[in-house]
Amino acid sequence: MRINGKQVPINSSLLTINKENGLGGTRISSDFPYGVLESSIYKAFTKLFVKEASSSRFNLTTISTFVKPYGVCYSAERVTVTNGSPVVPTIDLVLHRDDVVWRLGGANSMVRVTNKKKKLDVWCLGFVNGGTPNKTSIVIGGKQLEENLVQFDLDNNRFGFTSSLASRSLSCADFKDYNTKAGRAFDETGQTGLFDTATLNIQNALIIINKAKYMKLWMMK
Numbered sequence: 001m002r003i004n005g006k007q008v009p010i011n012s013s014l015l016t017i018n019k020e021n022g023l024g025g026t027r028i029s030s031d032f033p034y035g036v037l038e039s040s041i042y043k044a045f046t047k048l049f050v051k052e053a054s055s056s057r058f059n060l061t062t063i064s065t066f067v068k069p070y071g072v073c074y075s076a077e078r079v080t081v082t083n084g085s086p087v088v089p090t091i092d093l094v095l096h097r098d099d100v101v102w103r104l105g106g107a108n109s110m111v112r113v114t115n116k117k118k119k120l121d122v123w124c125l126g127f128v129n130g131g132t133p134n135k136t137s138i139v140i141g142g143k144q145l146e147e148n149l150v151q152f153d154l155d156n157n158r159f160g161f162t163s164s165l166a167s168r169s170l171s172c173a174d175f176k177d178y179n180t181k182a183g184r185a186f187d188e189t190g191q192t193g194l195f196d197t198a199t200l201n202i203q204n205a206l207i208i209i210n211k212a213k214y215m216k217l218w219m220m221k
Helices: 039-053
Strands: 026-028 035-037 073-075 091-094 101-104 110-115 120-125 127-129 138-140 150-153 158-161 198-201 206-209 215-218
Touching (some): 039 127
Parallel strands (some): 026 138
Antiparallel strands (some): 073 120, 158 198
């Protein structure tokens, strides 16, 4: 994982699924509204995010008010919003190679929280502390998946995904008919349009993403 291009210092062994007890790895799940990180990963992740957000480029300072369930929040009046997306440090999910990433901008990393009675209006980092031990070290939740189009091609052991469609002036609503060539990750020749492609090893729950650029992402069922 990288924030603003800088590596998050985490124990890489947590990213591998333990074959004896099933602990570790990364899961993609819309059952979780936000990202969930094992405690040591969360602490390193939020520490670096706060540091980068405080740089002159963003000039953001966390608020002292605790907003459940989040650990990092910023006053909305201090956060610049462009095209509906808060301008904050980018988060890269680095998989097999350094040049292969699933990039999360502010639209997929931040959550707006308002409460008129408490005069609360903040943007919070959409990742929460999953504690220790946590069955899955990293969960990519619903917030991270918003307006990201994902397709599994089980017949050919492939996986297609996009980063935020908003960056292409599109939304998931533009892909209602998946039987049209425009709505498919793969056409008859195996070429791709919007999607990066992947091979998918279902038995080992290992996803190797991207044609020619391989990324590894461990998942749990």
